[in-house]
Amino acid sequence: MGVDERGLIVERIEALFASHPPADTDERSFWGAQFDHGLAWVQFPEGLGGSGVSPRWQAVVDQRINDAGGSTRNRINNVLGIGMGAGTIIAHGTDEHRARFLRPMFTMEEIWCQLFSEPGAGSDLAALSTSAVREDDHWIVNGQKVWTTLGHLAKWGLLVTRTDPDQPKHAGMTYFIVDMEADGVDVRPLYQITGEAEFNEVYFTDVVIGDELRVGEVGQGWGVAMTTLMNERVAIGGTVQPRESGAIGEAVQVWRERHGEDGDPVARDQLLQLWAAAEAMRLTTVRAKEAATSGTPGPEGSTAKLQWAELNKRITSFTVDLLGPEGLTYPGGYSFTRPDGSADVDGAPHKRFLRARANSIEGGTSEIMKNILGERVLGLPGEPRVDKDVPWREVPRS
Amino acid sequence: MSAHAAAPPTVSYVLTDEQRQLQEMVRDLFAQRAAPDRVREVMLAETPGYDDALWQELANYGLLGLTIPEAHGGSGASFAELAIVLEEAGRRLAPVPLLSSAVLGTEAVLGGATEAQAAALLPGVAAGTTRLALAHLDLGGDLLAAPGVVASRDGATWHLDGTAAYVIDGASATHLVVAARAGDDLELFVVPGDAPGVSRTPVEVLDLTRPLATVEFAGVEVAEEDRLAGGPAMAALHRALTAGVVAIAVEQVGGTAHTLEACTAYARDRIQFGRAIGSFQAVKHRLAELLVELESARSAAIHAARVLAAGEREELAIAAPLAKSYCSEVYERSAADGIQLFGGIGFTWEHDQHLYLKRAKSTKLLLGDPKHHRALLGELLAL
Incomplete structure (x- = not known):
């Protein structure tokens, strides 16, 4: 840790608040002023929205802004840029970028x-087929991407393409x-089973x-994409919800409104099973x-996504049953x-169920998450990879 | 949202350096002294039903008096430290009466005894020479608190009659802490295991690593000074059972952790169809699910242990049944999955996995099954 990172950050927050309450x-x-004061991404270099300090000070900055009546909603409403694109541009972009x-x-x-997933490349993202072909100082792109959040509002996209189909x-x-x-x-709405188009x-x-908009070397796109996805994990992880909030809070509310003390004992026990599982997960x-922040991180940090996804499905289904x-x-x-x-965070139980x-x-299927836990946390061997050393052009595709 | 659900207190879950050293020391100790061969030797012996040499070693390290005040010969640590020992004991199925003596018996005495009674009893407990067992159930066995013993008073002497069932380590304990009905009241008495009129019969148990006994009382005379008189007996019994519930949850986490480690090691080594079976997703995914459940069970158990240690009684009322119900089900599922993952060898007597399945099943039912504890939770949460 540098000299006095806290002192530096506090000083800059005060300067920012003085000029821009x-x-x-x-x-x-x-x-804009927050960026200019080096408080947008505190870990970034000076002049690029950062102060060159540990990223953990960002939480202090954001807390102070919220406490002072300011907004940090840009981190959510432009999450694919601020949460994922920025780190990628710092790591792999040019000074001009x-x-x-x-x-x-x-x-x-x-x-x-973010333009990563394709109809033929979901869990197997590296199978993607959108092509980019070089002509002099530019590239010609053809193909289709899917599950593009904010695509209809976006000015810029983070795009991974296939430029050499003869390589693995x-x-x-x-x-x-x-x-x-x-x-x-051409951006088109993708309607989901809820009847809405989030994507x-x-x-x-x-x-x-x-070619000036290329990020990283030709043929190195996978490594750059991994940087983006690592930033996604940081952006998504690490939130702690209050007890009895989210899906289980809604289940409890429906139970109290419609069943309560006279409720079916079997259903009550099911509700309490879900409550216990949700609380155990929350405590994790x-x-x-x-x-x-203060100990030695263990596997408890890597199980949240899988567990939350599976439990959320069970709880939202149970809640509709209660209706x-x-x-x-x-x-x-x-x-x-x-x-x-x-x-995900509003709407009737019916919609939340769907x-x-x-x-x-999304964000890694439960099957892929189990592979990751099994292989990276438990150290089990991977599945044999039949497409590993084969030119992409020759790999079977659906 | 109910008042209980609103704001859980903040307790720390990270081990201090001293706690980490304790964990490593105890893990090494049990690895050496409670190896599977030794566990089997003790569990198949006629008597005494526990490993006395290991017990004395635990006493020498000061591990039997972690929650006992220094004034009474303990180390004045807390349940957080005791929980570390219990988890490691659970990992190895260590054949020592920690649950009965260091948790249930000690907590009943701490909650119910006068200073003089505590001063007389607890130094021996911390030194390992006194081993307590809690006798609080009748033969109907709702496994919570339904004393089958009746106490009647005659001047300065009490007479105990009746049967206490499912007494953990009841045959080997030096002293029994007996819950008895006295009219409309409940009283706790400390009775030597070999007192005249006490007969103790070992039960043929599912889990051979944890002996149970049926204890009959036929006109057993107990002096008034051996009635725990430091506070309401019901509160002391409740305190003991709550600590027991948390202790079991912590022990279950240890057993689940062992199961995951053992199965994972086997899945890496066992070859079928030319591949390690852990490379098959059918196996890998089961182990990943087990990892997820273990981490949540660990969270529930450590939370309960830490709020108990911190004396957060209101939160403990939620944390204890949460931990017992959740960890019981995770342990049983993992231990049963373990048999499946080991395949044929897992069904043999020679392999250790069945010992964990039996421990999982027995601890699930001890001191209230998951449904019972969820009902408690439901009352607290007004659901």
């Missing part, structure tokens, strides 16, 4: 999306920043990307957070609209 400054101006993209990303003048799958990829307003980019499909037809996140005949209905009907926030089905698919 959080409660009285419009969001965009405040975020860093100077051009980071500040308007943080101020939300420019929204970002991990070797022939290249990473770009793509202008989502460029000719040939998009993005089609690329002869889209031109200048508390334990993981404490271990991450009895009303479980046959779908309040408000299937709207075929784009929700403002995530359907939305929860995705929990064990």
